[in-house]
Amino acid sequence: MLSLKTPALPVRSAPTHDPAWLGRVFWFSLSLVLLWPLGVATEFKPWVLLEPQNVKISAQFIGSFWPLALDAEFLTMVARDTWRTVAMATAGVTLALVVALPLTLLNTRVLSVSALSGRMARGPYWLRQSVRWLLIFLRSIPELVWALVFVRVVGLGPTAGVLAIALTYGGMLGKVYGEILESGETHATETLLRNGSGRLQAFFYGLLPTSAAELTSYTVYRWECAIRSSVVLGFVGAGGLGQQLDNSMKMFEGGEVASMLLVFIALVALADRVSAWLRKALG
């Protein structure tokens, strides 16, 4: 564009080389230099993978993936554990709702009566702030750590997994519900509150109808995530597909590992589909 305005310059033909190559080479080498300490810290030595002994073990393990384990006894066990995984996720998300809903009601700024006239009063403000901190605390501890703790208290089994999902996901749901409710159209709610309706009434007739679809769709998405994490929770002893996978891996039963991985991929894909379909239906 510039050359059009200054006709005194000679007409340049298109450059045959990349005019910015110097900068590109510089940034590329700088990033390599910056990555170096990361490689040191993570003991990043890819050639370890190619050491003859490691290659032998890996090849043996991967070779044992085929044939898949398909005997009836194993398949019934996998089916039962798959159901347990789904059930753990479902029960966990249900309990997470029980945790999240009251906290959301306490937390939502739109439902504050004192905030209608400018600033929120001090009491409600600190109540909301402490609920917010509680939610941050709940979701900051990963569900795997909650599960490790609960396994110590209630013993091995799905109870620990369900509780772990309930607490972490309660925190996440509570936070996001609050954000959804406050980002939506709040005019109706405000009008209701100004005209003397109670907070619950304002919530059910003003706030909830405008954002119900979004809330449901987020909950469905979280259910899908919970299925994925309930497999992982099995690795610390919460039962389900993860625990069986861990056992088979420790016994080097390649066929069983491969079959369970396939089941797991199918399960995740199915949950993905169901959740996408539901969210689309919700609009």
Add this chain to the structure above:
Amino acid sequence: MTQARAANDTYKLPPPLFNARCKACWFVAALLLLVAVSFWTLDLQWGQFFSREAARSMGRFVAEFFPPDTSPEFLKKVALGAWETLAMSALGTVLAAVAGLALALPASRLHDGDTAWSRTPMRLVLNALRSIPELVWAALLLISAGLGPFAGTLALALHTTGVLGRLFAEAIENTPPGPGAALRVQGVGNFRVFVYATLPQVLPQLMSYTLYRWENNIRAAAVLGVVGAGGLGQLLAFHMGLFQMNKTATILGAMLLMVAVVDAASHTSRRLLTR
């Protein structure tokens, strides 16, 4: 007029609660059934959990956490673990961004005339990488990469490759086709079209996806070690296994701090960027 009249005209009445033709009603019924069956089949030990015995053991458990071990040498160890976690997540994300871009190209239709025969199989590969969680990858990789952060880094990289590859492929397919077409009619090859027309357009989006995944990966890397793949998680599993609760408390504190810092940083940076 013997018939009793409804208080309102029929069209003003609320719809009946259940109606065999209403899909949503069936759906809600199925959902309730799923929840009920889930609780029923799981043999959850609520009795045990809410018993006085459990409350006491929970109390003892929490009491053992205090005071957290704050001796300088242990804090140094925890700091090292935190740095290892951070390095694992960063390196894993970088590797995943590179591999994701490499896999996203065959997984996307680059222009209208592209046959893209590799699109479907590549997407299957990406989906498979994505649907196996980091922790499972880590447990699998321990066999060939051995205990330590290297296995964790690779595990993060593999899972994230699946996630980023899919996102990258969508981004590449959605780029405005104009600049690419302009080069293509001049007879420029596919590689140079991508590097000089498509990539500059999608780069900001790719960067933002990558940063978002990095944030997720820091959280994931903190717990990966539970199966022995390095970082804070490995310290946690080790000291918890030895019932050294004071040290466990310090590590938990470090994890909380790390997640909180990452959350705050991403929140502020997002606010600064979108202002």
